[in-house]
Amino acid sequence: MVDTYNSMVSGVGKDVMWSKLDSEKFVITSLMKKNRLIAWGYTCVKEAFFYVKYILDYCTFSRLKGKDRPYFRLNWSDRYPCLKDKTKSTGFDRHYVFHPAWAARILAETRPEYHIDISSSLYFCTLVSAFLPVQFYDYRPANLALSGLNSASADLLALPFPDNSVASLSCMHVVEHVGLGRYGDQIDPDGDLKAISQLKRVLAQGGNLLFVVPIGQPRIMFNAHRIYAYRQIIGYFSDLKLVEFSLIPDKSEDGGLIRNASQEQSDAQSYGCGCFWFRKESLTC
Numbered sequence: 039m040v041d042t043y044n045s046m047v048s049g050v051g052k053d054v055m056w057s058k059l060d061s062e063k064f065v066i067t068s069l070m071k072k073n074r075l076i077a078w079g080y081t082c083v084k085e086a087f088f089y090v091k092y093i094l095d096y097c098t099f100s101r102l103k104g105k106d107r108p109y110f111r112l113n114w115s116d117r118y119p120c121l122k123d124k125t126k127s128t129g130f131d132r133h134y135v136f137h138p139a140w141a142a143r144i145l146a147e148t149r150p151e152y153h154i155d156i157s158s159s160l161y162f163c164t165l166v167s168a169f170l171p172v173q174f175y176d177y178r179p180a181n182l183a184l185s186g187l188n189s190a191s192a193d194l195l196a197l198p199f200p201d202n203s204v205a206s207l208s209c210m211h212v213v214e215h216v217g218l219g220r221y222g223d224q225i226d227p228d229g230d231l232k233a234i235s236q237l238k239r240v241l242a243q244g245g246n247l248l249f250v251v252p253i254g255q256p257r258i259m260f261n262a263h264r265i266y267a268y269r270q271i272i273g274y275f276s277d278l279k280l281v282e283f284s285l286i287p288d289k290s291e292d293g294g295l296i297r298n299a300s301q302e303q304s305d306a307q308s309y310g311c312g313c314f315w316f317r318k319e320s321l322t323c
Contacts, residue, residue, distance in 0.1 A: 150206035253312030
């Protein structure tokens, strides 16, 4: 049975099979949008297909494993099915890969003495701390122990820093959540505006702020996040200078990280990622 299956999906047979699946997927996807029962049935059949393939792969591996590697135990009871990773390309979250990469490049350019981050990606903070001292603060403190990194608790609505004191600051993919209650914070429709006020208050004269939020047609997707228009963010930070606006567009075919993107490109998004580099040039808060 295994050999028959392998011959079916090898070489040309495999290409034909996937080609048929791709064309059928388009038709089925259209039907799924119209009928939830069809969508449920299609999901069940697809999951069953993947699991049958998993069982056949297990049998093949067990037969080929041999006895020359006694350190590895292979028991059915230890199975850990990963059924959705056989993709044609490596998938990733475009927002959370590109925006930390953008911020790291800015810090490599500005080279501050140290950097303060408020609740952004832990991957960003831990990696940047390898070459730049980082102080990380979160409403829900993270138990991080790394050289060059200090992790502590802070409320974005009452940051524990004096006015005009932070020379290098970031708050990325955070403010859109504030006040929606998702992470245990208080419900407050103006929570994002209060958080922005705090960021502007603590930013030092001549200091840099890296600020990232979802961008596109403004709306609230309760209780996940808000989506902002470009003009909203520019208005909220009108007392700071915009040094750079970069965009991670909805569609990969439109590019990865677009440096120095335009407002028109931003307005064309549904759920893009807007990366704003602001600088405080005078004492305004």
